[in-house]
Structures are given as C-alpha cells and as structure tokens.
Amino acid sequence: MQVWVFNSPDEKATDFIYSSLLKGFSRFGWSYIDTADLNILERKRWEELNDDETECYRKTSFLLNIEIGDWIVHVNIPEWGKCTAAQVISTYEFDKEHNSIGIDYTNFGDYRHLIKIDVNTLITFDRNNHNVLPYVSRRLKLQGHYWTIKKTDDFIGEIWRAIQNDPILRNSTTLFITKSSGLIRSFSSTYALITSKKGLP
Numbered sequence: 001m002q003v004w005v006f007n008s009p010d011e012k013a014t015d016f017i018y019s020s021l022l023k024g025f026s027r028f029g030w031s032y033i034d035t036a037d038l039n040i041l042e043r044k045r046w047e048e049l050n051d052d053e054t055e056c057y058r059k060t061s062f063l064l065n066i067e068i069g070d071w072i073v074h075v076n077i078p079e080w081g082k083c084t085a086a087q088v089i090s091t092y093e094f095d096k097e098h099n100s101i102g103i104d105y106t107n108f109g110d111y112r113h114l115i116k117i118d119v120n121t122l123i124t125f126d127r128n129n130h131n132v133l134p135y136v137s138r139r140l141k142l143q144g145h146y147w148t149i150k151k152t153d154d155f156i157g158e159i160w161r162a163i164q165n166d167p168i169l170r171n172s173t174t175l176f177i178t179k180s181s182g183l184i185r186s187f188s189s190t191y192a193l194i195t196s197k198k199g200l201p
Helices: 011-022 051-065 134-139 152-165 167-172 191-198
Strands: 003-006 025-028 071-075 082-087 113-116 123-126 146-149 175-178 183-186
Touching: 011 025, 011 071, 011 082, 051 113
Parallel strands: 003 071
Antiparallel strands: 003 146, 025 113, 071 082, 082 123, 175 183
16 A cells, blocks of 8 residues: 655645545646546657656656555645545546636646545545654655655554544544554444444543
8 A cells, every 4th residue: 555645736726626535536737738648648659749748747657656545645635734635446547627727827727637536535634733643744744746655554543543533533434444454444334333343432
C-alpha cells in the first residue's frame, strides 16, 4: 500500500475538488487540454507529443502508478490546514467532460485526471492538530505537486486517531482499521461495535 499526497490546488478549484471527492472521485490538475489522457499519452513516443502534452505527461504520469488499495490525501481540502483522505478502488481515468476550472488559461477546464475512491473511507482531519505525530504532520506540509508518505502505519494510526477524537466521525464512521494488515476497510457496523472489537472506550 502506498500513500499519495496531492498538493493544495488553485484556490478556485478547492470546492470543485472537494465536491468531486464526495461523489467518489479524486482529481488532479495539469489536464487543461483535451488530449491530456495519460492512458493515450503513455502509448506515444516523446517526439509525437506536442509541448502541452509533454508538460502534462511529465507532471502527472505518476498517476498511472496509483493502485487499488492505495490512499490519496488532498492537502488543504476542504480548507487550509485540513486534509481529506480516501482509499483508491479503481485506477486512473480521464474525465472527457469540460468544466469551468482554469478559465483564465484553458477553454477545456482542468483537474480532469481522475482516480476513483471509496466514499466510505473518506475522512477529513486537521494536519496541525497536536495529536498528529510530528512525522505525519511534516509530511502533510507542501512539498511539491505530489509526494508519498513512506511510514504508512503512522498514517493509518493518524486516521484512527482522527476518528477517536472527533465526536461526529466517531458516531457516524463506517471505517474499520485492521492493524495487522495496515489497511482501513469499509465496515457496515457502528463505532460502538468497532471499538468493542478493539477493546477501546
């Protein structure tokens, strides 16, 4: 399992990306042309790409390495200091529909690179909370347009801590953390049943 962290988007795209997450799709930028589909660009030779396609591919080809079971964390979504994370359930695809994001630099929209996520694992937490481990907090600060978190066990622990410390999440969450496998899985029961199984208060 890999944890992928996506940099804070353009402020105008924040609501658009968060709304998309709630609908089950993580989005990434550098997709401001209709020919930015990575599944197509991947099959072309460098000399066949125009300048825009080359830039889009170089900035985003890592998306093709995201696998089912990985986690994606969006920094500063839905607001500054907050992070929204979810588990991947399908590999990369390209949104063929145009949108209004980036109208100052494109006629086609942006943030059209998609990764399908499990909305049952969607969670938002404060990266600056004093309960967050220093390593995880540092790794959720801006470090480029994307990066990865190596200590996945620490990250999973922070997700669980966020659930425990937030009454709303604690009472409504459908997440079940399996420490032995280091994964968070969808679980249809209630928090009370989850915590009783883990011997938590």
